[in-house]
Amino acid sequence: KAGVTQTPRYLIKTRGQQVTLSCSPISGHRSVSWYQQTPGQGLQFLFEYFSETQRNKGNFPGRFSGRQFSNSRSEMNVSTLELGDSALYLCASSLVQGAEQFFGPGTRLTVL
Amino acid sequence: SQQGEEDPQALSIQEGENATMNCSYKTSINNLQWYRQNSGRGLVHLILIRSNEREKHSGRLRVTLDTSKKSSSLLITASRAADTASYFCATDGVYNQGGKLIFGQGTELSVKP
Numbered sequence: 747k748a749g750v751t752q753t754p755r756y757l758i759k760t761r762g763q764q765v766t767l768s769c770s771p772i773s774g775h776r777s778v779s780w781y782q783q784t785p786g787q788g789l790q791f792l793f794e795y796f797s798e799t800q801r802n803k804g805n806f807p808g809r810f811s812g813r814q815f816s817n818s819r820s821e822m823n824v825s826t827l828e829l830g831d832s833a834l835y836l837c838a839s840s841l842v843q844g845a846e847q848f849f850g851p852g853t854r855l856t857v858l
Numbered sequence: 859s860q861q862g863e864e865d866p867q868a869l870s871i872q873e874g875e876n877a878t879m880n881c882s883y884k885t886s887i888n889n890l891q892w893y894r895q896n897s898g899r900g901l902v903h904l905i906l907i908r909s910n911e912r913e914k915h916s917g918r919l920r921v922t923l924d925t926s927k928k929s930s931s932l933l934i935t936a937s938r939a940a941d942t943a944s945y946f947c948a949t950d951g952v953y954n955q956g957g958k959l960i961f962g963q964g965t966e967l968s969v970k971p
């Protein structure tokens with residue numbers, strides 16, 4: 747099976763812009779979770795989707811949003827980018843809650 | 859805030875030696891997972907141990923879980939230079955909805971040839 751894929755791999759934006767990141771889960775996986783990784787805060791949970799429904803959300807401002815499509819692919823959007831949004835954004839998919847999460851390679855976002 | 863605490867933050871050993879990393883957490887869990895990350899890339903899943911398990915093996919990896927102490931350890935035996943990476947523990951809490959994992963800060967392992 748193909749692994750989790752994320753596009754784009756690298757992105758450079760300026761403050762105030764918005765960005766959309768995409769994640770394709772492993773075939774058959776219906777749960778997709780998103781995480782932000784920064785040197786200061788480490789790995790932090792953003793949100794999780796299962797069958798197009800957001801089941802859980804981390805402690806991030808409303809500028810961070812996401813969605814999931816019927817084919818389980820997921821997107822996350824960050825509006826009005828701030829310098830502090832520079833991070834590695836990782837998505838993970840799993841078969842069911844409580845199972846292993848398999849991560850994609852990440853999208854490295856740089857905000858200038 | 860992150861739930862997991864990992865110890866040590868950095869570990870440097872010679873090839874062939876064993877490496878032990880520890881993880882502590884705060885709330886009741888369904889399972890605990892260990893991941894490896896090479897140089898800011900994606901996380902690779904290593905092993906999952908459920909709350910009713912005490913020990914699990916996978917190749918050169920041995921994980922223990924002590925729910926009474928809310929702690930886990932990862933042992934890598936006969937380490938290789940290719941094991942150089944950051945290692946993270948992550949917990950799936952009993953009271954979580956959805957696939958939320960809480961990660962520790964990680965242990966940076968350096969294995970010198």
